[in-house]
Amino acid sequence: DDHIIENFVRHCKCDLEKAKKKFENFLLSRISLKIYYKDREITDAYFDDIKLHRYAAVWPKLTPDGYRIGISKLQEDVATFDMVRLFHFVLVILDLLVGEDTCAAYIGIVDLKNLSVQHIGKINFKILAAGLNLIYNVAPLRYNAMHFLNVPHIPEPIIALIKKLVPAKIISRVTSYSPKTTNWTKS
Numbered sequence: 001d002d003h004i005i006e007n008f009v010r011h012c013k014c015d016l017e018k019a020k021k022k023f024e025n026f027l028l029s030r031i032s033l034k035i036y037y038k039d040r041e042i043t044d045a046y047f048d049d050i051k052l053h054r055y056a057a058v059w060p061k062l063t064p065d066g067y068r069i070g071i072s073k074l075q076e077d078v079a080t081f082d083m084v085r086l087f088h089f090v091l092v093i094l095d096l097l098v099g100e101d102t103c104a105a106y107i108g109i110v111d112l113k114n115l116s117v118q119h120i121g122k123i124n125f126k127i128l129a130a131g132l133n134l135i136y137n138v139a140p141l142r143y144n145a146m147h148f149l150n151v152p153h154i155p156e157p158i159i160a161l162i163k164k165l166v167p168a169k170i171i172s173r174v175t176s177y178s179p180k181t182t183n184w185t186k187s
Contacts, residue, residue: 003099004140011105011142025138056086058093066104067144068097073111078118087131094139105144113150120158129165136170143173151178 005023012019056072063069070093075081136143163171 007098007101007140011140022138022140026140029134029138056089056093058097062103063107067107068101068103068105069107069109071109071111074114074119076114078116078122081119081122083123083127083131087127087134091134091139094135094141098140105142107144108146109149110146111149112152115150115152125161125165132165136167143170146170146174148174148176149178151176153178 005019008019008023008026009016012022055075057070059069059071070090072090135141166174
């Protein structure tokens, strides 16, 4: 589809080599990361069953500057927290947008109010790294900013791990809001 290629080129700031590499990675990811790309049929039943639509959504209109806003929050019930399903849902939404969306970039807002030690214990860091790679390095989109709300105190080892998983350029666009703001841009 021409719009998909156009989005790759546009979000790579018209750098054709970068867009080509990103598009190749996009196609290869669909083979190597089958966990995220299985069961891709998008039906009303999918959205009724998944229940994640209460925890992640994309704003239907663009901001005056042309940005698309995505919002999400962690589920309160740790027993139903499933990172693979969450990434799957986000990628389904991105697939819906990839051929049609002409936004300048995305702004993410994540509410971590419900974050607990139990949530962190359920994180598979290999899957987290693969999912973040898909979103930041493979998908045909560009993030302008990420805002994390209600951030609890995050121990330095976890911040160091996150910094290793996410490119420094992306980290520089991250802002967290809490009674004690974590400075993500410092080493």
